[in-house]
Amino acid sequence: MQLMDMFQAVWNDSGLASLWQQVSPWLALDERQLIFVIATPFFIGVFLWEYLKIRHDPVRVDTRESVRNFMLGAGYQTTELLFAGLISFPVFALAYHHRVLDIPLNGATAVLLWVLTDFCFYWYHRTSHRVRWFWAAHVTHHSSERMNFSTAMRQNATNIFNGGWLFYVPLALIGFNPVWIGVCYALSLVYQFFIHTTLVGKLHPAIEFVFNTPSHHRVHHGRNPDYIDTNYGGVFIVFDRLFGTFTAERDDLPVEYGITRPVYSNNLLVNWCHEYVDMFRDMARRGPLGQRLKHLWKPPEWQREATAQPASPARQPGGSDAGTG
Structure with missing residues (x-):
């Protein structure tokens, strides 16, 4: 069976073909993307x-930045809607065609996939x-440099081209339907x-031990040396505890949000592309191809010894990183 035949088979069996016909004859809107579209009005609300509650506190919210955050999120959703079906779905279809197992959808497998999806997210995020x-x-x-709900919408329109979705392809190869994977990822x-x-402050210790919470994620967005590169989990924080990347929020160390070398710009393209520009500029410097x-x-802060230069803006992690993530 050729790739397009495999794509068509998964497309029809999963119900995506019917959804396609109902929503739009030209927009590749699958269940995962539909969840994002439906959720967005709730996010805004x-x-x-x-x-x-916080509008009078400029440290926590800035109206213009919040509008820009939602615009960045809209750009992310647009490229996902237009290109995910062309770029990522054929790869998932190919992996699913060569799956090792035929995994039925039931309560147990749904819970298993939910946990495995978060496991993949942890490694993608890290x-x-x-x-x-x-x-x-x-x-x-x-x-x-602020932490509020609009920050979650601050996403990059290049994500679909960047290839982060490849971290979830092994789930299709194992035998999970790509549609289920997409739904778990979206949720x-x-x-x-x-x-x-x-x-939201710290929650009950049992919740804080198992799940990713506002407290844990505030740490993740910190550029404080003690907080950088920690708390990568999506829904669960247990993987951070298992792999040594967990750090608790400290009352004596307020979180400083942002990246260590900030780039201040209102331009959406600059917000999306500045680190690509810096990276390719570094690659263009003379030296051995390897x-x-x-x-x-290499890590964002890495520099070649022979051509050591001051780090480009936003190169180093700090909020070295999510959501959303």
Whole structure:
């Protein structure tokens, strides 16, 4: 069976073809993307509720920045809607065609997939902080110096081209339907929206031990040396505890949000592309090809010894990273 035949089979069996016909003859809107579209008005409503509470505190919210955050999120959703079906779905279809198992959908497998999706998110998120190619897209989410619900919408329109979705392809190869994977991923991001706030303090210790919470995620967005590169979890925080990347929020160490070398710009393209520009500029500097290519996969702060230069803006993690993430 050819790739297009496999794509068509998964497309028809999953119900995406019917959804396509109902929604639009030209827009590749699958269940995952539909969840984002439906959730967005709720995101706006929750942010407005939060805004009314903190609007007089410029440290926590800035109206113009919040509008810009939602515009950045709209750009992200637009490229996902237009290109996900063309770029990522064929890869998932190919992996699912060669799946190892036929996994039915029931309560147990749904819970298992939910946990495994978060496991994949953990490694995708951790990689997004420590591999510069992925950081180039993720930096947009961390570049705000405020923490509120609009910060969750601060996403990069290049995400679909950046390849972070490849971290979830093994789930299709194992035998999980790509549609289920997409739904779990989307619901995870919906959950993560609600942990971008300063209005919620620490929750019950049992909840704080298992789940990612506003307290844990505030740490993740910090550029304090003690907080950088920690708390990568999406829904659960247990993977951070298992792999040594967990740090608790401290009362004696207020979180400083943002990145260590900020880029202040109102331009959406600058917010999306500045780290790509810096990365390719570094790669263009003279030197052995192998050393130049290392800028793609080395950490954001890495520099070649022979051409050491002051770090480009926003290169270093701090909020070295999410959501949403």
